[in-house]
Amino acid sequence: METINIHEAKTHLSRLVEKAARGEPFIxxxxxxxxxxxxxxxxxxxxxxxxxxxxxxxISVPDDFDRMAGDEIEKLFGE
Structure with a gap:
């Protein structure tokens, strides 16, 4: 994989992005x-x-889904 310094990447960003989009990643x-x-x-x-x-x-969602573990959650938050 090609490694490019940040200055060169800023200078040639458009070309490098096109290259990556074609499946040629770089660092x-x-x-x-x-x-x-x-x-x-x-x-x-x-x-x-x-x-x-x-x-x-x-799949099925239990009827009490929105209340599951409610007691434990209340204990965690001190209510």
């Missing part, structure tokens, strides 16, 4: 010490939407 260093790693953000394929309710019927 930015300051005085020779690695500081950050620049990698592309994982994106879902174009047009693919996150589906709400895709686990409907497969």
């Amino acid at each position: 930015i260093a300051k005085a020779g010490k690695p500081m950050v790693k620049v990698v592309p953000i994982e994106q879902s394929p174009e047009g693919e939407k996150r589906r709400l309710g895709f686990l409907a019927g497969q």
Whole structure:
């Protein structure tokens, strides 16, 4: 993986970001010490939407979910 000093990264930021977006991550260093790693953000394929309710019927939430461990929580906060 390529290591680039911070001054060069500032000078060529646009080019470096494009390079990382194409799947070529790099490290930015300051005085020779690695500081950050620049990698592309994982994106879902174009047009693919996150589906709400895709686990409907497969899981259940207890009726007392919002009150679970209420006694222990009250003790922790001194009430």
